[in-house]
Amino acid sequence: MAQFTTLTSRVIPLPRINIDTDQIIPARYLKVTDKAGLGDALFADWRYAADGTPIADFVLNQPQHRGAQILLAGDNFGCGSSREHAPWALTAWGIRAVITTDVADIFRSNALKNGLLPIVVSGAAHAKLLEFVEELPQCELQIDLATQQLTLPDGSQVQFPIDEFSKTCLLQGVDQLGYILNYSERITAYEATLAG
Amino acid sequence: MSSTPKTLFEKIWEQHVVAQQPNSPAVLYIDLHLVHEVTSPQAFTGLRQRGLRVRRPDKTVATMDHSIPTTPLSVPIADAQAAAQLQMLADNTKEFGIALHGMDSPMRGIVHVIGPELGLTQPGMTIVCGDSHTSTHGAFGALAFGIGTSEVEHVLASQCLLQTRPKTFAVRVEGRLGTGVSAKDIILALIARIGIGGGGGHVFEYSGSAIRGLTMEERMTICNMSIEGGARAGMIAPDDVTFEYLAGRRHVPQGAAWERALQRWRALPSDAAAQFDKSITIAANELEPMVTYGTNPGMGVPISGRIPDPAQISNAAARASIEQALEYMGLQPGQALLGQPIDVVFVGSCTNGRISDLRLAAQVMRGRRVASGVRMLVVPGSQEVKRQAEQEGLDRVFRESGAEWREAGCSMCIAMNGDQLRPGQRAVSTSNRNFEGRQGKGGRTFLASPLTAAASAVSGHIADVRTLL
Numbered sequence: 086m087a088q089f090t091t092l093t094s095r096v097i098p099l100p101r102i103n104i105d106t107d108q109i110i111p112a113r114y115l116k117v118t119d120k121a122g123l124g125d126a127l128f129a130d131w132r133y134a135a136d137g138t139p140i141a142d143f144v145l146n147q148p149q150h151r152g153a154q155i156l157l158a159g160d161n162f163g164c165g166s167s168r169e170h171a172p173w174a175l176t177a178w179g180i181r182a183v184i185t186t187d188v189a190d191i192f193r194s195n196a197l198k199n200g201l202l203p204i205v206v207s208g209a210a211h212a213k214l215l216e217f218v219e220e221l222p223q224c225e226l227q228i229d230l231a232t233q234q235l236t237l238p239d240g241s242q243v244q245f246p247i248d249e250f251s252k253t254c255l256l257q258g259v260d261q262l263g264y265i266l267n268y269s270e271r272i273t274a275y276e277a278t279l280a281g
Numbered sequence: 282m283s284s285t286p287k288t289l290f291e292k293i294w295e296q297h298v299v300a301q302q303p304n305s306p307a308v309l310y311i312d313l314h315l316v317h318e319v320t321s322p323q324a325f326t327g328l329r330q331r332g333l334r335v336r337r338p339d340k341t342v343a344t345m346d347h348s349i350p351t352t353p354l355s356v357p358i359a360d361a362q363a364a365a366q367l368q369m370l371a372d373n374t375k376e377f378g379i380a381l382h383g384m385d386s387p388m389r390g391i392v393h394v395i396g397p398e399l400g401l402t403q404p405g406m407t408i409v410c411g412d413s414h415t416s417t418h419g420a421f422g423a424l425a426f427g428i429g430t431s432e433v434e435h436v437l438a439s440q441c442l443l444q445t446r447p448k449t450f451a452v453r454v455e456g457r458l459g460t461g462v463s464a465k466d467i468i469l470a471l472i473a474r475i476g477i478g479g480g481g482g483h484v485f486e487y488s489g490s491a492i493r494g495l496t497m498e499e500r501m502t503i504c505n506m507s508i509e510g511g512a513r514a515g516m517i518a519p520d521d522v523t524f525e526y527l528a529g530r531r532h533v534p535q536g537a538a539w540e541r542a543l544q545r546w547r548a549l550p551s552d553a554a555a556q557f558d559k560s561i562t563i564a565a566n567e568l569e570p571m572v573t574y575g576t577n578p579g580m581g582v583p584i585s586g587r588i589p590d591p592a593q594i595s596n597a598a599a600r601a602s603i604e605q606a607l608e609y610m611g612l613q614p615g616q617a618l619l620g621q622p623i624d625v626v627f628v629g630s631c632t633n634g635r636i637s638d639l640r641l642a643a644q645v646m647r648g649r650r651v652a653s654g655v656r657m658l659v660v661p662g663s664q665e666v667k668r669q670a671e672q673e674g675l676d677r678v679f680r681e682s683g684a685e686w687r688e689a690g691c692s693m694c695i696a697m698n699g700d701q702l703r704p705g706q707r708a709v710s711t712s713n714r715n716f717e718g719r720q721g722k723g724g725r726t727f728l729a730s731p732l733t734a735a736a737s738a739v740s741g742h743i744a745d746v747r748t749l750l
Contacts (some may be wrong), residue, residue: 101605102598103577105479107716112697116362118322118369120430130718135704159598161478164511164577165716167413168320169429187478190447190513191413195429248445249304260430262331266440267618268300268308272336272441275299275310 088258092181092228097144097216102159106192108162109171123170124177144177149222154181157214161185162203163192172199173221182228184235186211197251198261202230210235210243230256236269284551288449289518290484293424297407307444312406314436315392316343317381318370318585319697321410325373333438335377340440342401343374344382350699351687352659353385363698375736377437390504390663390689393417393631397501398665404519404546409436414631414713415514416507420500421481422526422549424484427508450483450512450647451560454491458565461747463641464499465633465711465730468506469571471563473581480512483559486551487517489529491565497526498637502650505632506713509578518550537541540582570745572618573715573728576607580715582618583604584733584745591612599651610725611705618743621727625708626684627720628731630694632709634662636669638731645735645749650682652741658700660679660692664671684738696721709737 114126122202132143139146156175162185172195173182182202193203206214217224217238227236230252236242253259287295300308314337321343330450335341348363358364367378369386388399393414396402402418408425409415411433416624418425432442454467472479485507500517507515524543527533534542569583576646580603582588591603591614607614612621628634628642640660651657659679661667667689671678676686693700694712696719701707704723711734715726727743736746 100598102602103579105577105716107399107714107719108629111718111722112695113345115319115697116360116366118326120323130722135722152480154301159602161511164477165413165508165714167411167429169323169411169431172429187314187481189478189511191429191508195431198429198431209333213517234434250306250443261443262327262435262438265308265435265441265443268441269439271300271308272310272439275439 086198086256086260088257089200089202089221089230091167091230091257092154093225095150095152096155096157096226097150097153097225098157098160098215098218100213100215103161103164103170105165106168106171107165108152110168110174115168115170120173122177123256125172127174127178128152132229153181153205154179155226155228156180156183157218158183158185160187163196164189167191169195169199172196172201175245184211197255200255202228202236202255204228206235206243206245208221211252286554286556286722288551288555288557289422289486289516290424290449290548291555291577293405293407294446296405306445308441309407309444310446311409311436311440311442312340313396313401313408314341315396315408315410315415316341316409316433317347317392318345318366319347319413320430321373321433322366322369323430323607324437325377327434328377328437330622335379335437338439339380340381341437342382342504343370343396344389344392345384347691347695348698349690350698351690351692352627353688360699365545366388390645390665391522391631391634391691393505394634394662394666397421397497398530398663400527400533403527403542404523409442413508414505416512416632417501417505419504419514419516420497421505422516422521422546424514424516426514429691433472445690446511448483448558450480450485451557452487453489453560453561454487454568454749455489455493456565456566457494458491458568460473461625462497462570462734463730463732464502464566466568467502467563467565469573469578469581469728470568472506472579473508474563475510475561477509477579479719480507480510483512485510485512485515486557487515489562492517493520496523496637498635499742501635502632506578508626509664519546542669545731570730570733570746572733574610574612575603576609576717577716578713578715578728580606581728584618584743586618588612588614588618589614619745621743622707623655623709623727623737623742624706625702625706626734627658627693627710627712628734629658629662629692631691633660633665633731634660634715636666639666639670639675640673642731645674645732645746646682646684646739649739651738653743657738658687658693659684660687661689663689664679682739693720696724729746
């Protein structure tokens with residue numbers, strides 16, 4: 086699995102709340118059979134006009150955000166469908182971390198399996214970050230997963246929570262299926278107890 | 282036996298933990314894995330890359346629903362990408378020895394409709410599928426939730442998942458529903474109250490006299506939309522209604538095994554003194570038919586209500602969210618929902634595509650015509666639902682009223698199969714999501730019950746079914 090240790094990057098502000106996975110990647114792009122190549126479909130309906138031309142004022146299309154790897158999104162990011170195509174599209178475009186005040190359960194689980202770090206901060210920290218990013222679009226934010234800290238451009242720091250297991254998996258790139266398969270004997274023993 | 286009172290969720294969870302290390306998620310055993318064409322191809326590819334087999338093909342069942350067209354399947358599928366995805370599911374299930382209800386199966390249908398129909402869904406089970414509406418199966422007293430494709434691969438390979446134990450949220454619905462008010466209105470009212478993130482990190486357990494009084498299909502409608510309230514799963518304690526529904530179905534135990542199963546299932550309901558982390562009570566008799574006006578399922582109001590005024594909302598992000606929704610929907614603050622003109626009505630989906638939903642819609646349509654300028658699609662949730670409806674003559678009721686009667690599938694709920702709104706079109710839909718573009722880029726969705734959908738279809742605008750009954 087993709088690792089995540091530290092990241093220093095500019096931040097893309099997209100503070101809308103309840104950004105659902107149908108916005109992250111509309112269903113018509115789900116007819117693929119590969120994981121790769123979904124970067125162009127990311128936020129497709131917000132990003133392109135009906136004729137396919139990029140909408141200039143959508144953040145992902147603004148030149149100052151090109152190459153940025155952190156998305157600053159509103160509350161309850163990733164609600165809706167279970168499509169893992171959402172983190173696939175985000176990571177294919179280049180996003181490695183999403184900072185929000187809350188993240189939907191299934192999206193969180195999917196993101197963590199793709200080296201995409203969901204960071205949940207307080208409303209106050211979120212507002213401060215947004216202020217920075219809107220005033221200084223070129224400013225960089227540092228993320229250190231080991232210490233669970235964000236370092237803001239003014240040097241101030243924000244602590245963020247993450248469970249120990251997810252943290253270890255990201256830091257070491259643990260293969261979760263490999264982890265489960267280590268329990269094969271226990272699984273077999275469990276199956277032997279199942280009622281007929 | 283421990284004497285600590287437990288919830289339904291806790292009983293099922295504890296029975297399925299294979300292993301649990303400190304500070305780590307549980308290795309949770311999965312009893313039933315449902316698979317469809319959209320979220321599985323990459324999982325099978327992963328298995329192949331690792332040289333793994335499917336551990337329990339006997340606990341895995343596949344069908345085709347999302348990208349399959351709802352036009353007659355005797356005609357080759359026009360969308361080459363969808364056709365390739367469907368073929369890949371056929372190839373993968375063949376290679377890995379998994380039962381498939383494919384293109385020509387009389388039992389094909391939406392995965393959350395056929396699971397219960399075939400008796401695959403049973404109380405006390407853990408059930409997963411690469412689809413967030415897997416919560417539907419919780420209506421049977423199962424722990425059922427949607428998973429991503431990586432997790433689909435995990436379950437295929439190991440029959441297990443790594444899961445952190447969620448919290449519990451009691452949703453008590455007490456009293457009697459009024460005429461014209463249905464299960465869909467209960468769940469839309471709950472989501473309007475708690476918001477679409479309100480159940481995050483929790484599993485709902487629906488209880489109370491109004492829930493006890495519901496049929497299995499109505500209970501499925503409620504559990505189906507648990508995810509729209511942010512909860513990955515929603516459950517209802519199994520009772521005689523559950524057992525009566527299940528008795529004799531294809532995959533349900535028979536004879537002495539059925540009696541043993543009943544004994545196990547009767548022990549599942551939450552103990553009287555069991556504690557929940559959160560709770561809410563809803564008075565069923567106060568509910569009206571519900572309809573959404575915005576771009577998430579929490580933006581719903583009673584049908585006689587008005588569109589909220591964002592100016593009244595103090596939180597800036599929430600205000601902006603409603604402003605954006607109204608702009609997308611082409612609606613104004615303070616407008617009445619009743620009388621809003623519509624272009625399309627969609628009756629179907631894993632929320633409301635079962636036989637009882639079609640009966641309710643037909644009851645309103647009988648002897649009436651779909652209003653001029655309105656397109657109505659009626660899409661049975663499975664081929665079995667379709668056959669049953671045709672036996673009862675419901676297809677004729679719909680056709681004679683001017684509605685389209687189609688083949689089973691997800692259809693216009695997900696708009697990746699040819700059924701979709703055009704930009705700007707307004708639809709009353711019995712499905713589960715009104716997100717921007719959900720039913721087609723630029724399409725505008727009003728979520729409602731089958732009764733409200735049918736009433737709106739014959740009226741040409743959003744209508745209160747209670748005036749037609």
